[in-house]
Amino acid sequence: MSNKDIFIEKLKASGLRPTKQRIAICKLLFQRKDTFHFTINNLNNILKNSSVEKISLATIYNTIHVFKKKGYLKEISINSYKSYFDTNVTHHHHFFNESTNEIIDLKDSDVGKIKIKKVIPGKKIKTIEVLVKIENSN
Template sequence: MTENAAVHYRCTDVSDMLRQAGLRPTRQRVSLAELLFSKGDRHISAELLHEEAVGAKVPVSLATVYNTLHQFTQAGLLREVAIDGTKTYFDTNTSDHHHFFIEGENKVVDIPGEGVGIGSVPKAPAGMEVVRVDVIVRVRPKA
């Protein structure tokens, strides 16, 4: 578990969680964090979070949702999962793990446990370091 993920689980409220992650707990950040983290581990797009916010009567624009999700990601509270460079999901589980992408449903789910083995990782280019290896396994219902 990352240090920031550990902070998330120790916090008693989202304002405290945001402060411990180095973010000022503005009204919009607190409202979005409550929507994000109150339902356990999940994968959510900015559009879906915006829909949830509108449904919860949180006055926030889609642009603010995007900005807030990226701020949460930079602070280590979320993990970004990019699918084909066209669709991005945000994962509240920041631990090292991999994902299934269910085609046709546009849904991301965690691959349980040690479901993926990585034999070797190429050496990073000069002056660079490998930060993380993300594996996304695309699945669909059998025909």
């Protein structure tokens, strides 16, 4: 199965028709080796330059939100200034480099077991997310 076919599958599974705009977005997001952290604004800039297709902002927002709902993308909360998305949808954690505003993935296995000693009656833990803020060590 070609990459393009995989993208078409992803789109169909998300209830979206495979259009050239959406396929261009898929290429940008999923045709890469490493995980990709991005903002909508990032995506828009890259697509404006790289892609042959002219893709409107509304289409980008739409597609990203559907992928997020479907679980093909994760949204990361680092700070209130920007909204980041992540192509790594496995359970994992993040470094945030406060000197450069760069996000780096931290594998689940790179974080030791976390013990939560407080229990909230009637609630159960759904997920534990760790954000490690780093800065230049000089």
